[in-house]
Amino acid sequence: MGIATVALHSEIDREAKYVKLADESVCIGPAPAHLSYLNIPAVIAAAEVTNANAIHPGYGFLAENADFAEQVEKSNFIFIGPSPQAIRRMGDKIEAIKRMCNGGLHRVPGSDGALCDDIEKTKEQARRIGYPVLIKAAAGGGGKGLRLAEDESQLDNAIRISKIESNLNFGNTTLYMEKFLHNPRHIEMQVLADKYGNAIHLGDRDCSIQRRRQKLIEEAPSLGISDEQRQILGQQCTKACQNLGYFGAGTFEFLYDGKEFHFIEMNTRVQVEHPVTEAITGIDIVKEQIHIAAGEALSKRQDDIEFRGHAIECRINAEHPETFKPSPGAVGRYHPPGGPGVRVDTHLYSGYEIPLHYDSLIAKLITHGSDRKEALARMQGALEEMIIDGIETTIPIHQRILAKKKFLRGAVDINYLERILAR
Numbered sequence: 001m002g003i004a005t006v007a008l009h010s011e012i013d014r015e016a017k018y019v020k021l022a023d024e025s026v027c028i029g030p031a032p033a034h035l036s037y038l039n040i041p042a043v044i045a046a047a048e049v050t051n052a053n054a055i056h057p058g059y060g061f062l063a064e065n066a067d068f069a070e071q072v073e074k075s076n077f078i079f080i081g082p083s084p085q086a087i088r089r090m091g092d093k094i095e096a097i098k099r100m101c102n103g104g105l106h107r108v109p110g111s112d113g114a115l116c117d118d119i120e121k122t123k124e125q126a127r128r129i130g131y132p133v134l135i136k137a138a139a140g141g142g143g144k145g146l147r148l149a150e151d152e153s154q155l156d157n158a159i160r161i162s163k164i165e166s167n168l169n170f171g172n173t174t175l176y177m178e179k180f181l182h183n184p185r186h187i188e189m190q191v192l193a194d195k196y197g198n199a200i201h202l203g204d205r206d207c208s209i210q211r212r213r214q215k216l217i218e219e220a221p222s223l224g225i226s227d228e229q230r231q232i233l234g235q236q237c238t239k240a241c242q243n244l245g246y247f248g249a250g251t252f253e254f255l256y257d258g259k260e261f262h263f264i265e266m267n268t269r270v271q272v273e274h275p276v277t278e279a280i281t282g283i284d285i286v287k288e289q290i291h292i293a294a295g296e297a298l299s300k301r302q303d304d305i306e307f308r309g310h311a312i313e314c315r316i317n318a319e320h321p322e323t324f325k326p327s328p329g330a331v332g333r334y335h336p337p338g339g340p341g342v343r344v345d346t347h348l349y350s351g352y353e354i355p356l357h358y359d360s361l362i363a364k365l366i367t368h369g370s371d372r373k374e375a376l377a378r379m380q381g382a383l384e385e386m387i388i389d390g391i392e393t394t395i396p397i398h399q400r401i402l403a404k405k406k407f408l409r410g411a412v413d414i415n416y417l418e419r420i421l422a423r
């Protein structure tokens with residue numbers, strides 16, 4: 001885009017590839033994230049000294065922090081993302097569900113708003129919903145504060161623990177309750193909206209292959225979802241954006257039980273798995289985020305969006321492939337795969353030292369094909385071609401999953417991986 005870039009980094013990330021590639025870089029503090037990447041004044045000061053125009057928050061750390069977005073704007077920088085108000089509203093999961101379901105989306109049957117302190121009233125609600133029920137934190141997302149109650153005898157305790165966990169993690173004890181869905185798929189819808197009320201969707205992704213809420217494999221489009229279903233769900237999501245006055249990139253998360261898409265949360269950032277959507281639509285989502293933040297109208301209408309072929313992403317982590325124990329250390333030989341329909345997003349290079357301070361995601365391997373079979377074949381080839389020496393990686397797990405008949409048939413749900421790992 002011809003935009004000069006400043007990379008911010010902690011002391012330990014001095015040697016990261018993105019830092020070396022950027023036009024300028026600023027060290028914003030020591031390795032612990034709360035002293036650098038989560039230090040709002042340090043980030044804003046770095047923007048000031050480099051005379052930056054805008055700040056892109058990425059997909060971790062401060063990306064969904066409404067206070068950060070607000071302070072960026074108060075300091076006269078452009079926040080590349082939605083308004084602080086939209087981030088705040090979607091951060092409250094009760095409010096998000098209320099707003100989205102008024103706009104026509106379905107939710108999981110659940111409590112009407114927050115649980116009250118009267119346990120008898122909550123028991124009555126749970127009986128009406130039907131057990132098992134899941135207690136969730138309003139400030140949650142990602143799974144903190146999540147507690148299952150299989151029957152009434154477990155409800156009191158589930159609420160107590162969920163409250164403690166929520167208070168510890170978010171300093172908030174507001175809870176809500178949903179009927180527990182046993183083996184749903186995790187399907188999400190990507191949207192883009194500008195500041196003038198235009199909104200489009202870029203289709204769905206299936207993110208069901210996960211372990212302990214960490215996604216391993218994502219693909220687009222989701223299997224077994226018809227074009228008509230996709231179009232209806234996409235329209236409901238774009239309408240919800242318009243009702244909300246939402247702008248920027250966003251993702252609507254659903255649990256799909258084979259019948260209904262149940263809205264659970266909205267993510268107000270670009271996501272790790274956005275490349276599979278980019279592959280099948282040809283749209284650069286980060287570039288669109290920058291255009292939207294600059295106050296430009298969307299250059300494409302829904303009719304301009306064409307879905308081409310199938311894409312798969314394998315997240316490669318520096319972890320032991322059986323125990324999932326983090327495996328930091330120096331990278332020896334590094335050889336990325338290549339060829340038609342192969343994309344690697346990574347900060348790795350031969351000799352790079354992986355720190356133990358952060359998330360263990362070290363590379364995203366994305367393949368695209370004219371159909372799922374071709375995308376899968378390219379992924380199998382690429383996984384075999386990829387060499388990352390010196391550390392343990394999750395490449396062997398991906399190879400194991402990609403050899404499973406059930407996965408190849410697309411017969412998966414959010415518990416699939418944990419079931420095969422238990423064997």
Ligand code: MV4
Nearest residue numbers: 108134141142143178179180181186210213414
């Ligand atoms: C659920 C659910 C089953 N039923 N809600 C986990 C994190 C949070 N984002 C929502 N989560 C779930 N909510 C109801 N009513 C199961 C999960 C869940 C899950 C969801 C998506 C992807 C992976 C998951 C792993 C475990 C549990």
